[in-house]
Amino acid sequence: MALHVVKYGHPVLRQKGAAIPTITPEVRGLIEAMFEAMYAAKGVGLAAQQVGHALQLCVIDIRGSERPSTAEVDGHPVDPSSLMPLALVNPKLKPFGAEVDGAEGCLSFPEIYSDITRPEGVEVEALNQHGQTVRFKAWGLLSRAIQHENDHLNGILFIDRMTQDDRKEHKPEIDALHAETKAKLKKK
Ligand code: ZN
Numbered sequence: 001m002a003l004h005v006v007k008y009g010h011p012v013l014r015q016k017g018a019a020i021p022t023i024t025p026e027v028r029g030l031i032e033a034m035f036e037a038m039y040a041a042k043g044v045g046l047a048a049q050q051v052g053h054a055l056q057l058c059v060i061d062i063r064g065s066e067r068p069s070t071a072e073v074d075g076h077p078v079d080p081s082s083l084m085p086l087a088l089v090n091p092k093l094k095p096f097g098a099e100v101d102g103a104e105g106c107l108s109f110p111e112i113y114s115d116i117t118r119p120e121g122v123e124v125e126a127l128n129q130h131g132q133t134v135r136f137k138a139w140g141l142l143s144r145a146i147q148h149e150n151d152h153l154n155g156i157l158f159i160d161r162m163t164q165d166d167r168k169e170h171k172p173e174i175d176a177l178h179a180e181t182k183a184k185l186k187k188k
Contacts, residue, residue, distance in 0.1 A: 003037040003051040005107045008157070008174065009181025013108060015054035017047075017153040019090050023131040027057070031087045031129045034059045043107045045145040047152030050108050058149035060086045062142050069142035073135070080142050083134075091126035093150050095119035095143075102144050104158050112173055114166045116158055118147050 006012060020027055030053065038046040044062050048055040061084045062069050069080040097120040104116045122143045125135045138146060148158060159167060159174060167174075 003033045005037060005041060005046070005050050006052055007108050007110070007177060007181045008159075009178040010052075010108075010185065012049050012052050012054055013152070013157060014155045015049060016155045017049060017054045017056040019056050020127075023089065023127065023129070027089070028129060031057070031059060035061070035085055035087075038107075041107050044141065045149040046107060047149045049152050049155070056090045056153050058088050058091070058153060060084070060088065060142070060145050060149060062145055065141055067141040069138065069140035071139070071142060072137040078136070080138065080140075083136060083142075086134075087129035088124065088134075088146070088149070089127040089129075091124055091146070091150055091153070093147065094123040095121065095147060096123065097121040097139075102141075104144065104148060106148070106158050108157075109159070109174070109177065112159075112170055112177075114158065114162050114170065116144075116148075116161045117163075118144060118161075122146055 034046050034051055037051060038059055044065055045060045048057040063081050063084050071078050071080040071083060099117050100120045101115045101117050103113055105113045121137060121139050123137050124146060128134045
């Protein structure tokens with residue numbers, strides 16, 4: 001099943017995701033299809049909401065980016081690539097550290113980029129695609145991607161975290177995208 005990435009203006013992007021009680025074959029199929037859609041769009045992360053499902057599920061793979069990441073498991077540094085491809089089911093996040101700025105985009109907001117301020121590190125506990133519990137800490141792009149995707153699972157979008165100035169600067173594009181999506185939904 002080829003999944004379509006929904007754009008800003010689609011109501012599912014504002015829905016909080018439901019917890020996934022068990023990793024059924026259907027969930028595994030959805031995860032696989034989400035990875036395919038994310039790689040096809042050359043993204044580093046994709047949330048279930050972005051493919052029309054309000055669930056506590058996102059997929060991440062930062063290996064295609066040159067932006068640095070670091071990670072730790074059980075207090076020991078690990079190669080972040082060793083955690084990829086990463087599916088997070090029912091993730092619990094504890095962000096920590098100083099607030100840092102970094103560029104972000106979103107597959108549901110084509111061509112719109114902005115610096116977003118977030119804590120530099122994040123501690124993550126989740127189930128992976130195999131139903132195993134994973135625990136790790138991340139910094140850099142991986143931390144940022146996880147925090148961005150986890151926001152999606154709660155109906156929060158990166159435009160909500162833009163500075164007032166950035167939001168104002170991007171307002172015409174954001175409004176146009178919203179109107180275009182609404183018009184497409186009406187036609188269906
Ligand atoms: Zn996004």
